[in-house]
Amino acid sequence: MSKIRIALVGVGNCASALIQGIEYYRECERQEECFGLRHLFLGGFHPRDIQVVAAFDIDNRKVGKDISEAIFAQPNNAPKVADTPSSNVFVHKGPVLDGVGEYTKNVIHVSDLPEANVATVLKESDAEIVINLLPSGAVKASEWYTEQALIAGSSFVNVTPNFIASDDSWAKRFETIGLPVAGDDLIDQVGSTTLHKTLLKLLSMNGVRIMQTYQLDVGGGSESLDTLERTKDLKRTVKTKSVESALPYKAEVVAGSTDYVDFLQNRRDSYFWIRGEHFCNIPMQIDLKLSTVDAPNAGSVLFDVIRAMKIALDKGISGSVMPLCAYAFKHPPQQTSIESAEKMFADFIS
Numbered sequence: 001m002s003k004i005r006i007a008l009v010g011v012g013n014c015a016s017a018l019i020q021g022i023e024y025y026r027e028c029e030r031q032e033e034c035f036g037l038r039h040l041f042l043g044g045f046h047p048r049d050i051q052v053v054a055a056f057d058i059d060n061r062k063v064g065k066d067i068s069e070a071i072f073a074q075p076n077n078a079p080k081v082a083d084t085p086s087s088n089v090f091v092h093k094g095p096v097l098d099g100v101g102e103y104t105k106n107v108i109h110v111s112d113l114p115e116a117n118v119a120t121v122l123k124e125s126d127a128e129i130v131i132n133l134l135p136s137g138a139v140k141a142s143e144w145y146t147e148q149a150l151i152a153g154s155s156f157v158n159v160t161p162n163f164i165a166s167d168d169s170w171a172k173r174f175e176t177i178g179l180p181v182a183g184d185d186l187i188d189q190v191g192s193t194t195l196h197k198t199l200l201k202l203l204s205m206n207g208v209r210i211m212q213t214y215q216l217d218v219g220g221g222s223e224s225l226d227t228l229e230r231t232k233d234l235k236r237t238v239k240t241k242s243v244e245s246a247l248p249y250k251a252e253v254v255a256g257s258t259d260y261v262d263f264l265q266n267r268r269d270s271y272f273w274i275r276g277e278h279f280c281n282i283p284m285q286i287d288l289k290l291s292t293v294d295a296p297n298a299g300s301v302l303f304d305v306i307r308a309m310k311i312a313l314d315k316g317i318s319g320s321v322m323p324l325c326a327y328a329f330k331h332p333p334q335q336t337s338i339e340s341a342e343k344m345f346a347d348f349i350s
């Protein structure tokens with residue numbers, strides 16, 4: 001099988017989980033023997049077929065380092081689960097733009113090394129897919145890297161909650177040059193949004209009328225700190241829309257990240273509250289807490305996204321890849337039910 005050549009924009013916790021995951025599952029041959037993955041093989045590709053060929057960051061503890069080392073540098077705090085061999089891929093310095101917010105200015109130490117020419121690095125490394133793993137508050141930087149992918153002729157995956165794949169004008173630009181784009185805001189493997197939607201779906205299928213529900217999160221990664229300052233409202237909008245789509249009627253729904261607790265490290269605690277009525281309007285209530293580790297929660301879905309993007313590239317698909325956006329992202333170009341997203345994706349990869 002040929003390799004899938006990817007470039008990472010942002011060598012933070014998600015990048016760490018992705019690169020460690022490739023090593024963790026490298027020797028695994030049988031789906032039934034390797035837990036934690038939705039698909040060991042997808043489109044014939046194994047996770048070990050994913051190859052990082054370029055990476056960009058701005059932090060002086062990461063820039064200039066081999067990617068295998070940079071992923072363990074502070075302030076990253078994703079757990080170490082695998083040894084990562086030297087890759088000979090060194091982290092390039094990208095432009096800072098709005099990558100650092102007021103709350104993260106003491107957390108990210110900006111390197112004073114010269115900036116790379118990002119489009120040229122992408123072209124020279126022959127990166128087929130650029131994965132945007134910037135902080136959610138880095139709106140301008142996300143757009144700037146999208147532009148670089150377009151210049152270099154690479155496809156683009158937007159893991160952040162900024163609107164790229166779901167924005168008509170960006171999607172059209174990728175369509176015009178014949179390249180696929182996917183996003184926005186990755187759905188976690190066992191994330192609060194998926195759990196919340198599944199619970200609401202189950203209750204409404206059983207005839208329960210949901211009146212009100214909320215979902216609140218606390219996390220300890222630098223992304224949670226950035227969210228607190230810059231993207232709380234954006235995340236609340238994206239998550240609320242996604243959760244609302246699980247109900248066939250209107251209810252009062254609030255879903256969104258709320259706070260940063262440093263000692264949680266890369267852990268995330270999510271609290272759910274649901275109020276409804278079942279038979280003869282008798283009231284019922286659910287109070288629930290989910291504890292996960294943030295970055296590894298993105299790993300399995302990222303593996304699927306990368307391999308499905310390769311399928312899209314091989315099929316010559318351009319613009320937003322709807323089956324992929326609906327399956328793996330909270331804010332696709334159009335919201336769909338979990339069932340139709342699953343069906344679209346299964347048809348797409350078969």
Ligand SMILES: NC(=O)c1ccc[n+]([C@@H]2O[C@H](COP(=O)([O-])OP(=O)(O)OC[C@H]3O[C@@H](n4cnc5c(N)ncnc54)[C@H](O)[C@@H]3O)[C@@H](O)[C@H]2O)c1
Nearest residue numbers: 010011012013014057094096099133135136160223294298
């Ligand atoms: N489970 C998950 O972790 C998950 C799920 C859905 C979406 N996301 C999104 O993925 C993104 C990454 O999350 P994370 O936890 O890895 O974040 P992180 O804060 O750990 O990593 C972000 C990295 O980007 C770097 N950076 C900042 N500005 C830059 C610039 N201008 N150029 C290059 N690099 C720059 C930072 O130095 C840091 O290394 C976030 O937008 C988050 O919302 C994550």
